[in-house]
Amino acid sequence: MNTNAMQRADFAAIANWIKPDARVLDLGCGDGTLLRFLAEQRGGAGYGVEIDDDGILACVRNGVNVIQGDLERGLSGFADGSFDYVILSQTLQAVRSSERVVREMLRVGREGIVTFPNFGYWRNRLHVFRGRMPVSDNLPYQWFDTPNIHLCTITDFENFCREHGVRILERIVMRDGSAIGFLPNLFGSLAVYRFERA
Amino acid sequence: MDGTQDKLSVGAVTPSVARFDEPLKLRSGATLGGYELVYETYGTLNAGKSNAVLVCHALNAAHHVAGYYADDPDNVGWWDNMIGPGKPLDTTRFFVIGVNNLGGCFGSTGPRSVNPATGRVWGADFPVVTVEDWVASQARLADQLGIQRFAAVMGGSLGAMQALSWTIQYPERIGHALVIACAPNLSAQNIAFNEVARQAIITDPDFHAGHYYEHNTQPTRGLRVARMVGHITYLSDDEMASKFGRQLRNGKLNYTFDVEFEIESYLRHQGNKFSDYFDANTYLRITKALDYFDPAAEHGGNLSLALEPATASFLVISFTTDWRFSPERSREIIKALLDNRRDVTYAEIDAPHGHDAFLLDDARYHRLVAAYFDRISKDLGA
Numbered sequence: 001m002n003t004n005a006m007q008r009a010d011f012a013a014i015a016n017w018i019k020p021d022a023r024v025l026d027l028g029c030g031d032g033t034l035l036r037f038l039a040e041q042r043g044g045a046g047y048g049v050e051i052d053d054d055g056i057l058a059c060v061r062n063g064v065n066v067i068q069g070d071l072e073r074g075l076s077g078f079a080d081g082s083f084d085y086v087i088l089s090q091t092l093q094a095v096r097s098s099e100r101v102v103r104e105m106l107r108v109g110r111e112g113i114v115t116f117p118n119f120g121y122w123r124n125r126l127h128v129f130r131g132r133m134p135v136s137d138n139l140p141y142q143w144f145d146t147p148n149i150h151l152c153t154i155t156d157f158e159n160f161c162r163e164h165g166v167r168i169l170e171r172i173v174m175r176d177g178s179a180i181g182f183l184p185n186l187f188g189s190l191a192v193y194r195f196e197r198a
Numbered sequence: 199m200d201g202t203q204d205k206l207s208v209g210a211v212t213p214s215v216a217r218f219d220e221p222l223k224l225r226s227g228a229t230l231g232g233y234e235l236v237y238e239t240y241g242t243l244n245a246g247k248s249n250a251v252l253v254c255h256a257l258n259a260a261h262h263v264a265g266y267y268a269d270d271p272d273n274v275g276w277w278d279n280m281i282g283p284g285k286p287l288d289t290t291r292f293f294v295i296g297v298n299n300l301g302g303c304f305g306s307t308g309p310r311s312v313n314p315a316t317g318r319v320w321g322a323d324f325p326v327v328t329v330e331d332w333v334a335s336q337a338r339l340a341d342q343l344g345i346q347r348f349a350a351v352m353g354g355s356l357g358a359m360q361a362l363s364w365t366i367q368y369p370e371r372i373g374h375a376l377v378i379a380c381a382p383n384l385s386a387q388n389i390a391f392n393e394v395a396r397q398a399i400i401t402d403p404d405f406h407a408g409h410y411y412e413h414n415t416q417p418t419r420g421l422r423v424a425r426m427v428g429h430i431t432y433l434s435d436d437e438m439a440s441k442f443g444r445q446l447r448n449g450k451l452n453y454t455f456d457v458e459f460e461i462e463s464y465l466r467h468q469g470n471k472f473s474d475y476f477d478a479n480t481y482l483r484i485t486k487a488l489d490y491f492d493p494a495a496e497h498g499g500n501l502s503l504a505l506e507p508a509t510a511s512f513l514v515i516s517f518t519t520d521w522r523f524s525p526e527r528s529r530e531i532i533k534a535l536l537d538n539r540r541d542v543t544y545a546e547i548d549a550p551h552g553h554d555a556f557l558l559d560d561a562r563y564h565r566l567v568a569a570y571f572d573r574i575s576k577d578l579g580a
Contacts (some may be wrong), residue, residue: 047536047542057545057566057569061572074287077532077536
């Protein structure tokens, strides 16, 4: 495991869910660290989608497949059901049309996996209670420069799934890399979900 | 620029000639009895003969891909910014081959060669050759050089079509394909521009039905117009606007049909330069090869089926302002590769220059190609 993957607790959770040799599409794959991690752990054919030039270059250096494109514009280049899993890792909160992205994930993939920072985490609530927007390891931006335009809580996301025909198959809520069982919407800082079309 | 001033140049180079006596059956049904290919190489073929990279040329280029000629240092290879020691395709690690395609006019057998059957110059009788024919002839050159498998085949535009065709025709002989500014076939608009170019040549009174050599002339005017039309499609609207805009050559309108706008001057210059060194019969054939290229055609238009035999890994690059072969056309290739679960990297370079961007020195583009060749090099254990 490389150091970058160590820092991303959600990677291990995702790797545990993915069946060996599955076809994986990672949306907003950045430098391809997750894909590389999955290839090393689970094998299979992985592809990333990334908009940023530096991300594409880093993926080439990381030896992973990547397609340059804007996931906000839909996944029209990908056929229905062409992937076993479509992953959106710590990106859901930064996309403009979260609803469309989730719909596209389940068109292209049999299952979707998302991870996002839980805005309901008690430290975030404390920031807001004190009258400030939260700034933390998971949410490292100031309000004026954050790419995170669609932050949500665990309860918000689960309501969204219910209302949009998305069946949640598995959930892990984490803090500092360990799973949180008790009052996860309060004590968990990072949520990881696996879901399919209901 | 004089090639001797570039510290990362492969240096002075010398072309070689390969002779092939075994007849080559062409797509058209015709057979070419024997032929010669002129080529250049840079770098050193390793002991395992695993580090060879074939660079395929587009419409107007040839085997002189990198370096310069000792007796003509201004004659720098057409992709010299890409190929050399320390350049993206690094000749200290790879053995690079450039070849003038069959039917060309820079030394390989073509319309200007003598037809051994008649003892006369081929002229109009030289057969029409296709991308597939070129690839077949390149494979024979590889045989002669003892190269069983290319580490990569690389090209831009029509050159990229050859790289793509390599992955279908000889899947076991190519590790990676670098497919740059490509399209899986020509659109009606692309064919239309080619047809205008051909008509310009064919209707030139000096064309003499393609046998102009016998009349000691050539359809210079037609070739000039053909190149002017082509050149418009290589540049983006924005690039033309920023380079020339509505600038006037002499600062005022003269109400004549002489050159007035800078763009007119530029196109005429390009046309003149081209008609001095290029052969009209070759131009006709190369535009036909472009028009005919359509690997999906024999699979009912299904590109995914056409690419099924391919086992290579792909780097596909398009340029945002390329309207000749737009990014959408590259995405068709990507879709077909994904359908076949091939390894693929696709980049869309935000460059203002249009189709010609593939020839230009763009840092993001070159960094990406360099990183990709690093990966190939690592795979080779070189």
